[in-house]
Amino acid sequence: MSRTDREAVRRLRLRWVHLLLGGALLMPYFLAATVVLSVAVPDADPFRHLGWQFAAYGLSLPAVAVTALFPLARTLEGAAARALCRVPGEQPVSAPADSWAARRRTAVWSTLHVGLGALVGGATLAVPPAAAVLVALPFSERLREAGRPRYALGTPLWTAPIAGVVLLAALVAAAWAAGALLARCAPVLLGPTPADRLAAAEARAAALAARNRLARELHDSVGHALSAVALQAGAARTVLDSDPAFVRRALAAIEETARRTTGDLDAVLGMLRDGEEPSRAPAGPTLAELDDLLERTRAGGVPVALTTSGTRRELLDALPETVSREAYRIVQEGLANALRHAGRVPVAVSLGPDDGSHDGSPDGELVITVENPVRAGSGPRRPRPGGGAGLRGVAERAAALGGSAEAGVRDGHWRLAVRLPLRGHR
Helix, strand or coil, X not given: CCHHHHHHHHHHHHHHHHHHHHHHHHHHHHHHHHHHHHHHCCCCCCCCCHHHHHHHHHHHHHHHHHHCCCCHHHHHHHHHHHHHHCCCCCCCCCCCCCCXXXXXXXXXXXXXXXXXXXXXXXXXXXXXXXXXXXXXXXXXXXXXHHHHHHCCCCCCCCHHXXXXXXXXXXXXXXXXXXXXXXXXXXXXXXXXXXXXXXXXXXXXXXXXXXXXXXXXXXXXXXXXXXXXXXXXXXXXXXXXXXXXXXXXXXXXXHHHHHHHHHHHHHHHHHHHHCCCCCCCCCCCCCHHHHHHHHHHHHCCCCCEEEEECCCHHHHHHXXXXXXXXHHHHHHHHHHHHHHHHCCCCCEEEEXXXXXXXXXXXXXXXXXXXXXXXXXXXXXXXXXXXXXXXXXXXXXXXXXXXXXXXXXXXXXXXXEEEEEXXXXXXX
C-alpha cells in the first residue's frame, strides 16, 4: 500500500470516528424525543417502529441546534473537527463563539454533524452483522432455515454473499461521503468569522508592535553600550601610561555601562523566556537619569554639552513619564550614532519646549536635538549589515507619541531633531 493510500485510509478512519462521535452526541436528545412522542402521541411506538424512530430523530435535531448556540459549543466542535475531521485548508476555530454569527454557524454545523453521525452510526451498528449473516448464509444450514424466508424470494442463494459485500461497501462509501461533506463544510461553518479575523489581525498587530518596542529597547540600550564601551576602551588604551586617572574613569564607566545594559537585557529576555506577550516594552530610564548617560559618554573622551530651557527640575516636572522615557532613549540613540560614526567629536544636546510653550506647559512640544560635526575626509559612510535601525527606531518612538523626527547633515554637522507632543501623555 502506498503512502497516499495509507493516508486515505487514515483519513477515512478518523472521519468515521468523528461521525460516530456525532451519533453518540445525538443519543440523549433522541431518547428524550422518543419519550416525548410516546407521551404526546398515544399510538406512537418509537422503540419498535422505524417510522416513529425517524420522527424522534427529526424532533431531536432542533434541540441540538438550540444547545449549540452556547459559546462553548464551538470550542468542543472545533477541537473535535481539527483532531478528527482532517479539514483541508483553513482550520476550524477552537474558541468560544463570541458573536451571534459564529453561534448560528456552530448550530448549523452541530446539527449537520450529529445528524449525519447518527445515520452513519446506526448503519455501522446494523450493517456489519447483517452483512456477516448474508455472507455465511449459503454455508450454514441453521442460518438458511432461519434466514431464507427473510431473504429476497426468488433470488438465488449464492447471491447472498455478494449482497453482504455490497452492503459493506455501501457503508464504507456512505461514511466516506459524509466525512468528506463535513470536511468541506467545516471551514465555512467553524472557520473564523469576519469578527474573528479582525480580532486576530488586531492581536497580531499588537504582538508585532510589542516585539518592535522590545527590539527598539534592545537596539538603543545595547547599541549605545557597545559604542560607548568601544570608545572608552580605545581612549583608555591610548593614554594607558600617561593618564592613569583617565583610565580609571574609563574603566569605571565601562563597568557601569555593562551593568546597566545587563539589567536591560535581563528585563527583556526574561519576558521572552517566560513566553509572555508583552503589552508594552519594559519600563526604562527617564531623563532624570540623563546625567549618568552623559557622564558615561564623556568618560570615553567625548565632549558632550547639554542645553535645557529653564532649570532641569522645571523641565522634568513638566514632562509626562512616557515622554521622558522616550526622550531618554532618543538622546541615547543620538549619542550612539555620534560615537559610532564620528568618534570623539564634540556633541551638543538640547532639550526644551518649543517656541509656543516656553512655560513648559503640557500642551506644548518637547524639542530634542543632537548635533555633532561630520568628520572631515571620512567620505560617504558604508552601510553596515543590518544597520539603519537606530534612526528608524527614533522615528517610530516619535510617531508613537504623535511627534516627528528628522536627521541629516546641515552646515557640516549631523543633526537629529525630534519633536514630541506633551498633550495626552500624562
